[in-house]
Amino acid sequence: MAATSPATELAAQVGAAMFAxxxxxxxxxxxxxxxxxxxxxxxxxxxxxxHLNGLRICHGGFIFTLADSTFxxxxxxxxxxxxxxxxxxxxLKPGQLGDVLTCVGQEQSLSGRHGIYDVKVSNQHGEVVxxxxxxxxxxxxxxV
Amino acid sequence: MAATSPATELAAQVGAAMFAxxxxxxxxxxxxxxxxxxxxxxxxxxxxxxHLNGLRICHGGFIFTLADSTFxxxxxxxxxxxxxxxxxxxxLKPGQLGDVLTCVGQEQSLSGRHGIYDVKVSNQHGEVVxxxxxxxxxxxxxxV
Amino acid sequence: MAATSPATELAAQVGAAMFAxxxxxxxxxxxxxxxxxxxxxxxxxxxxxxHLNGLRICHGGFIFTLADSTFxxxxxxxxxxxxxxxxxxxxLKPGQLGDVLTCVGQEQSLSGRHGIYDVKVSNQHGEVVxxxxxxxxxxxxxxV
Amino acid sequence: MAATSPATELAAQVGAAMFAxxxxxxxxxxxxxxxxxxxxxxxxxxxxxxHLNGLRICHGGFIFTLADSTFxxxxxxxxxxxxxxxxxxxxLKPGQLGDVLTCVGQEQSLSGRHGIYDVKVSNQHGEVVxxxxxxxxxxxxxxV
Numbered sequence: 335m336a337a338t339s340p341a342t343e344l345a346a347q348v349g350a351a352m353f354a355x356x357x358x359x360x361x362x363x364x365x366x367x368x369x370x371x372x373x374x375x376x377x378x379x380x381x382x383x384x385h386l387n388g389l390r391i392c393h394g395g396f397i398f399t400l401a402d403s404t405f406x407x408x409x410x411x412x413x414x415x416x417x418x419x420x421x422x423x424x425x426l427k428p429g430q431l432g433d434v435l436t437c438v439g440q441e442q443s444l445s446g447r448h449g450i451y452d453v454k455v456s457n458q459h460g461e462v463v464x465x466x467x468x469x470x471x472x473x474x475x476x477x478v
Numbered sequence: 479m480a481a482t483s484p485a486t487e488l489a490a491q492v493g494a495a496m497f498a499x500x501x502x503x504x505x506x507x508x509x510x511x512x513x514x515x516x517x518x519x520x521x522x523x524x525x526x527x528x529h530l531n532g533l534r535i536c537h538g539g540f541i542f543t544l545a546d547s548t549f550x551x552x553x554x555x556x557x558x559x560x561x562x563x564x565x566x567x568x569x570l571k572p573g574q575l576g577d578v579l580t581c582v583g584q585e586q587s588l589s590g591r592h593g594i595y596d597v598k599v600s601n602q603h604g605e606v607v608x609x610x611x612x613x614x615x616x617x618x619x620x621x622v
Numbered sequence: 623m624a625a626t627s628p629a630t631e632l633a634a635q636v637g638a639a640m641f642a643x644x645x646x647x648x649x650x651x652x653x654x655x656x657x658x659x660x661x662x663x664x665x666x667x668x669x670x671x672x673h674l675n676g677l678r679i680c681h682g683g684f685i686f687t688l689a690d691s692t693f694x695x696x697x698x699x700x701x702x703x704x705x706x707x708x709x710x711x712x713x714l715k716p717g718q719l720g721d722v723l724t725c726v727g728q729e730q731s732l733s734g735r736h737g738i739y740d741v742k743v744s745n746q747h748g749e750v751v752x753x754x755x756x757x758x759x760x761x762x763x764x765x766v
Numbered sequence: 767m768a769a770t771s772p773a774t775e776l777a778a779q780v781g782a783a784m785f786a787x788x789x790x791x792x793x794x795x796x797x798x799x800x801x802x803x804x805x806x807x808x809x810x811x812x813x814x815x816x817h818l819n820g821l822r823i824c825h826g827g828f829i830f831t832l833a834d835s836t837f838x839x840x841x842x843x844x845x846x847x848x849x850x851x852x853x854x855x856x857x858l859k860p861g862q863l864g865d866v867l868t869c870v871g872q873e874q875s876l877s878g879r880h881g882i883y884d885v886k887v888s889n890q891h892g893e894v895v896x897x898x899x900x901x902x903x904x905x906x907x908x909x910v
Contacts, residue, residue, distance in 0.1 A: 355532035358540065362506070362528045384506045387550070388499035394562045395546040396502065399539025406531070406538075418538045419736075420757065422566035422710065422854055424882055424901065426875055443858055443894055448707075450856055450897060452884075462875055465882060467899060469708070469856065563880075564901065566710055566854065568738055568757065570731055587714055587750055592851075594712055594753060596740075606731055609738055611755060613712065613852070643820035646828065650794070650816045672794045675838070676787035682850045683834040684790065687827025694819070694826075706826045710854035 341372045345411040348477045349375065352410060359403040363396065367407065373441030375407035381433045392429030394464075401453040401466035404439040408451050409470035413477050416449065421468040427461055434458045439468075447472040485516045489555040492621045493519065496554060503547040507540060511551065517585030519551035525577045536573030538608075545597040545610035548583040552595050553614035557621050560593065565612040571605055578602045583612075591616040629660045633699040636765045637663065640698060647691040651684065655695065661729030663695035669721045680717030682752075689741040689754035692727040696739050697758035701765050704737065709756040715749055722746045727756075735760040773804045777843040780909045781807065784842060791835040795828060799839065805873030807839035813865045824861030826896075833885040833898035836871040840883050841902035845909050848881065853900040859893055866890045871900075879904040 338346075349370025359365045359377075363385075368376035379400050387393040402421060409416040429435055439453040453466040482490075493514025503509045503521075507529075512520035523544050531537040546565060553560040573579055583597040597610040626634075637658025647653045647665075651673075656664035667688050675681040690709060697704040717723055727741040741754040781802025791797045791809075795817075800808035811832050819825040834853060841848040861867055871885040885898040 352532045356537075357527065358529055358531045358537035363539075383501065385502055387502045387547075388496045389559075389561075393500075393502035393543060393546070394550075394565075395507075395539065395543025398542045398546065398565075399537060402537070402539040402542065403531075415533075417533075417572075418569050420566065420568040420708075421538075421542075422564065422899070424564040424875075424899075425562050426877060426882075428561075442897060443856075445858060450858075465874060465899075467854070467856075467897075564852075566755070568731075568755075570733060570738075586753060587712075589714060594714075609730060609755075611710070611712075611753075640820045644825075645815065646817055646819045646825035651827075671789065673790055675790045675835075676784045677847075677849075681788075681790035681831060681834070682838075682853075683795075683827065683831025686830045686834065686853075687825060690825070690827040690830065691819075703821075705821075705860075706857050708854065708856040709826075709830075710852065712852040713850055716849075 344413050345370050345372045348411055348413050349407050351478045352407060363399060365400060365403060370407045370411050372411050373408060375404050375411065375439050377404045377437045379435050381429045381431055381435065386431060394425055397425070397429055397455055397464050398423050398466065400435060400437050401455055401464060402468065404437040404453050405451045405466065405468035408439040408441060409449050410477055414472045415475040415477060416470040416472045419469045419471045421466060423464055423466045425464050427463045429457065429463055435463060488557050489514050489516045492555055492557050493551050495622045496551060507543060509544060509547060514551045514555050516555050517552055519548050519555065519583050521548045521581045523579050525573045525575055525579065530575060538569055541573055541599055541608050542567050542610065544579060544581050545599055545608060546612065548581045548597050549595045549610065549612035552583040552585060553593050554621055558616045559619040559621060560614040560616045563613045563615045565610060567608055567610045569608050571607045573601065573607055579607060632701050633658050633660045636699055636701050637695050639766045640695060651687060653688060653691060658695045658699050660699050661696060663692050663699065663727050665692045665725045667723050669717045669719055669723065674719060682713055685713070685717055685743055685752050686711050686754065688723060688725050689743055689752060690756065692725045692741050693739045693754065693756035696727040696729060697737050698765055702760045703763040703765060704758040704760045707757045707759045709754060711752055711754045713752050715751045717745065717751055723751060776845050777802050777804045780843055780845050781839050783910045784839060795831060797832060797835060802839045802843050804843050805840055807836050807843065807871050809836045809869045811867050813861045813863055813867065818863060826857055829857070829861055829887055829896050830855050830898065832867060832869050833887055833896060834900065836869040836885050837883045837898065837900035840871040840873060841881050842909055846904045847907040847909060848902040848904045851901045851903045853898060855896055855898045857896050859895045861889065861895055867895060
């Protein structure tokens, strides 16, 4: 049995609790939370009909949303409530119907209440679909 | 009866055609296209249960999506297909359940194939919820 | 004689004091402070030999620096010390040797300690050279 | 004697040629080019009196300029002329008089003519001073 640190266990608990309550990510978007560790998270989403815009590709807003959710899990993983102050995204490749998008977010900096997180969205061929950078601000409260 | 220029009529036609085909914005998100004029667009979306994250506020990704759609209508309004190359957003206020978010996008620059668009999302009290800046790239093709 | 409000007079005093102390903007870069009013500032800089990079155009970093200084005057104009938390810039046209760049910054939002400022850099032909958006955070202290 | 690939030798040559011609980075700012390898570059700059703003800290524009130069060497290292289309920066710590800032830039993506580069500025204590992300566009021409 693998040993896990208290911080790792806490992050997993926070992730599970947040995901259960996050109707937007879970139901409306159909995301899956792959894991949530201290400062990091991985999510996955398959591109379906409901995600397509008028050009029959995944709406860029939903690729952002996948990255933004991953960022949210990563920046809340320390069990201090954090919200997004802002973010930027670069779109590199479209998401096609049926694509499975995997999204990995990692803490780059956490200083006082403010954090920076880099998030990368890739498709099932390992191609980078988008790069996202989010800035978080911790507010009062805990998640679990 | 108000006179309208050919460019204005074209933008309205492009907007209507794009919106009819944009399942993500129309059905999944529940947006409304208020108008589409040359270089500009206005959209509206009410925050509903399906938009809420685990903090019971509108998922920031959906506020981005509203802004990104508005940007898409504005940058395609000249009837040359344009895609988003990247965007940034600053979140100023949360969107609460029941809020009616109005989103106005305006072309700031269009030089060659590349454009910059500023988009502002406000709530029914006139408070600014988010500021978005999108960068577009025209590709081959027309919309109508 | 034009009537000026106390806020306008204060902003002008803050601008003059900051500019006198700002060796980087004044001496190293050769900027001029055109005006500083509540939430706004205008600066000017001529592109000289010392600003040129290896392509013989103005170093993009110095165009950013012009915008960043203008942003600093605008966000400090209320006489509460504010620092830059971050910024983004889009480069639209190069600055050529001899160009006179005028830079106008305007407050878009100021909520609590956090502000957003849009800054536009134009050349002597009225062409937009760069668009900048800065995010400020007020810290303790006053300027004058 | 270490073997070096042709790409590595070319990048070193490009770096040397660009740096020799870049008066802004070399003379006006006082930067040093530490190395230039394919897709990457490292530069260094000591904060001196000429870099200080009215708060007696390094002008944020000059921290950006250091990152922007590093980005320029990284994105031109393939010997295809590339220019900056845009960039964003987050300021995490001020640069103090005497600090030695080391700046490392790395290619994250290069697809067609468009690249994304992440650049980190650290001080002599290993603390991150700023994080920068630049977007490049290749144009016609070679550097050496």
